[in-house]
Amino acid sequence: MAHLLLIVSGSVAAYKALELVRLARRAGHAVTPILTAGGARFVTKEAMAGISGARVHDDLWAAEAEIGHIRLARAPDLVVAAPASADLLAKMAAGLADDLATTVLLATRAPVLVAPAMNPAMWAHPATVANMKTLAARGVAVVGPEDGPMAEPESGPGRLAEPATILAAIQGLLASGPLSGRHVVVTSGPTQEAIDPVRYIANRSSGRQGHAIAAALAALGARVTLVSGPVAVPDPAGVTVVRIESARDMLAAVEAALPADAAVFAAAVADFRPADVGTQKIKKVPGAPPPGITLTLNPDILATIAQRQVQRPALVVGFAAETENVVPHAQDKRRRKGCDWIVANDVSGDVMGGVENTVHLVTEAGVEDWPRLPKDEVARRLAARIAESLD
Template sequence: MLADKRILLIIGGGIAAYKALELIRLLRGAGAAVSPVLTRAGAQFVTPLSVAALAGSPLHQDLFDLTAEAEMGHIQLSRAADLVVVTPCTADLMAKMAGGHADDLATTLLMATDKRVLIAPAMNVRMWEHPATQRNLARLRADGVLVTGPTHGDMACGEHGPGRMAEPADIFAAIGAALHDGPLKGRRILVTSGPTHEPIDPVRYIANRSSGAQGTALAAALRDLGAKVTFVTGPATVPPPPGVQVLHVETARQMLEAVEGALPADAAVFAAAVADWRVAQEATQKMKKDASGLPVLAFAENPDILATVSRHRLRPGLVVGFAAETENVIAHAQAKRLRKGCDWMVANDVSPATGIMGGTENAVHLITETGTENWPRLPKTEVAARLAARIAAHLTGQPE
């Protein structure tokens, strides 16, 4: 799978560093060459001997190795790889990467490389949720850094929550996807995201509370599995992920036009919160308050994008809809799946008390013709990873 690929593996300081040893084994078993870099903190958790023995290549630790640096060894090392992987990527390493620091071998390599970088964050739940870490994460994503994990789980510190490093097999899959050898390699997938804005006049519009976070996370997860993703997004507050084709739209009619223009595709996932109605006659000038009283707005129905694509002559092999409900969630979503003609429906409760619409977590029900699966409340990134894995399994004929 990874024959002749060269991985520069940076092992950070954290209890999860022991998982890097299993990752090295997986990479070498797939035919990849691994050049390991062990940080000073990482050496507190795994030994240089064990890393070098498993990698089967020299271990690098010191920036000021005079023999290597006489030939600018850190430049050569950073450029010779096909992919740079940081695992575990601690809060400290993330901060240094986001700030452009280069005060040791690992950070200097990360600054000097011209290759893609994949990080697997691992830290205490409070450190992960800290605003500084989230700012750094957003900065790294914006810079094009790939991210896998973290997941929810028990931690060595005794706490439970997000911050647990992804398992070696999951990191291995993300590496394959980053090198375009993931299970969705060669597949074209369409994803819609965000709200639509339906204008009332030049300064006012009808919209909803969607941030676009779930659709963005899903596009990134599908990209990381090797898919060529076309991302059609309304005016979301969450920026689109790097590495996908982005089509910006404002209204439902514009979204439908962009979606039809992106066909054919192997699968289409409609995560956008499209407005059901628009103002029938948009005012060309700003509407004013005056003595005539309140304005009367006449509405027209927007095109049904999900139903249109489900019955399209270029219908994708898998069509997935989203149902945002506030009551009778599963019953309404089951009926919607049949009414729209899609294959799967992802339903969630967006009542204000749930904090899901516009929030960072989601609790969904996956509805197919065979039944309903109830998923626990998870970060939207983890919901996206699960759904992307199910889509990959379906398209490749693997057990779901």
Template sequence: MSALSASRSILLIIGGGIAAYKCLELIRRLKDRGIAARCILTKAGQEFVTPLAVSSLAGERCFTDLFSLTDEADIGHIALSRSTDLLVVAPATADLIAKMANGLANDLASTALLATDKRVLIAPAMNPRMWQHPATRRNMAQLEKDGVLVVGPNSGAMAERGESGPGRMAEPPEIIAAIELALAGEAANPQRAIGFLGRLPSAADTPGPLAGQHVLVTSGPTHEAIDPVRYIANRSSGKQGHAIAAAAAAAGARVTLVSGPVALPDPEGVETVHVESARDMLAAVEAALPAQIAIFTAAVADWRVATEAPEKMKKDGGALPPLALVENPDILATIARRTDGRPDLVIGFAAETENVVAHAQAKLARKGCDLIVANDVGGTGVMGGDANTVHLVTPEGVESWPTLAKSEVATRLVGHLARLAPKRPAA
């Protein structure tokens, strides 16, 4: 089976930067996910990776020359730029960005970009001073206006000795997450097209992949009062749940975020409901229904005290005060088992310290939800940290993701759910 017989495909344009080597891993990871990559390698890109290496991983020849008689006879550059679902430029050098912003077409890569009628995603990569130069900022502003999608760049050490700052190309898992979200958006709006003198659509022109959906997200811990000054809680920071709510909003959904006590700002474009206890959270969740997708990220306290003391409990040198505990309502199971108004997709989170996947599989069966996102929080710095390593557990199997920033986990998860959710017309 040829690479292009896969259900989804991209045209990958590899620019001339040291980050070009990452594209070899990107091609391999895309193939693992059922996404075929047809490749254009620029002349500068050939200084860092070879056409042979690219074609070996892609499973077909790598295109390099605008004036190749053989390539043009087989598939012309116009067809090359349109016989795909998405164009991806990685690394997107300052030169390629300038050509795109100004409509130049003097090689195969820039000509394909100008001739395409498909959406374009770029992964910028360059020296920090080049990235921050006024000319690059102007060019990026123009591309944003034209509707070009962007992933990265990240900050960090550069190839040049002593250089550091923004300009590192996004890592392959981050680029794949952006690709999947972009492909989900195209699937949600397959009739999108531009005219000969048109422009690539902006986000305002094209409905996101979750347009028409109401997404309900819970986030943070709950606080279960012992007395007016003490409480039982979990260590959740809310970073993952808030990132998921923001990603869902960016994908076009109407989002309701039910948040326990966190030290985070409310995400923009999201209706946020603040609660304290598990019972408060369940009431807010039920009030927010109906929803098409419900994502239960919150670390809800499993227990609360049977009787909350009306005044602060004092140490008086006597016996320790009794703390009789009772179970809190199981919010995930309550919503997953609803017979009336159950969301189309119910997603739970499982924070485990051992046997992560096995415990998540048991939780999936016990709770009645559609998918569990499991992660290991045993001494890994996940609670309160900015990165996460998750496993998607369904009745069909387990999909393990590499360690990603929580924002990238959110983007990738939203893209995954957008493909699973029944499509609804944009409001």
């Protein structure tokens, strides 16, 4: 079906690359492996050659003499780095080319998917966070990492996504569909606005609807950048995920992801944040009244993007979570914000955190009332409408 170039870098999880190759070949894909020096310490060339049925490449100079790194870079339909170590991600972000893998990554014109794997502290390090933002802005797709036990006696985010999950991401990136070649930015989940180092203002958004929309768009062939607040739902396969906390972080991440053909703002962004954030935990003082919190306005992400003069997406879709007068409020919001569509829903019941939703699609042409549906089905219907609009 497709030709994959698989780069295996140094990680204890590299053994999972063998299972990924087996699954990819069973799905009909051809796999050409590249081992970095670190990857070769965990997976042998003989094992990888036996599973892939292909020559394993590991030497820049040997490749230059026999088939050339440029030919390797040009041949695949998709380049996959799994596992992608912190070192490899840093080299990709910096544009280094000091071995065969990084040279191919710099020379390829094919889409690139990375599956990070590293210690949780390394994944959370500001350098890695910055590198991932850089790669996301360049259109590199990401799957994982997952949260779980590591090889060392620690647990947390940094675990390599399972081979089946990586294959699903590969299939999503290779899929042809009505949104192939389109880039869509989606926001999801809540934002958290710090009061002090241990407390914050937030809301009950689970992120299920926004994540479902991102998955539905990817299933139609779109390249999706999902900007997500803190959520417990898993990342959609085949989607580039940028994790943020505050509204200001979310706006910066959305702007960094532009240009895009469409943007869907499904996140429940806090309208306000504390004007002053305590540097220490605010203590309760016996006999004293509770401390006051002065709030200030957060940036209006939807209006900011909808009213841009440069790099405004062709279709800007907002969400309106209302508890009364749902449709009139949504119609007013669409006019005030300058967006093209508003997806309005009544959140007075069990929608926040629930698995179903009842929405009204408000456009310039009028209002469509959709029945109560599972959030996945709402996402599929909205994705289909977006594809129709962009066609």
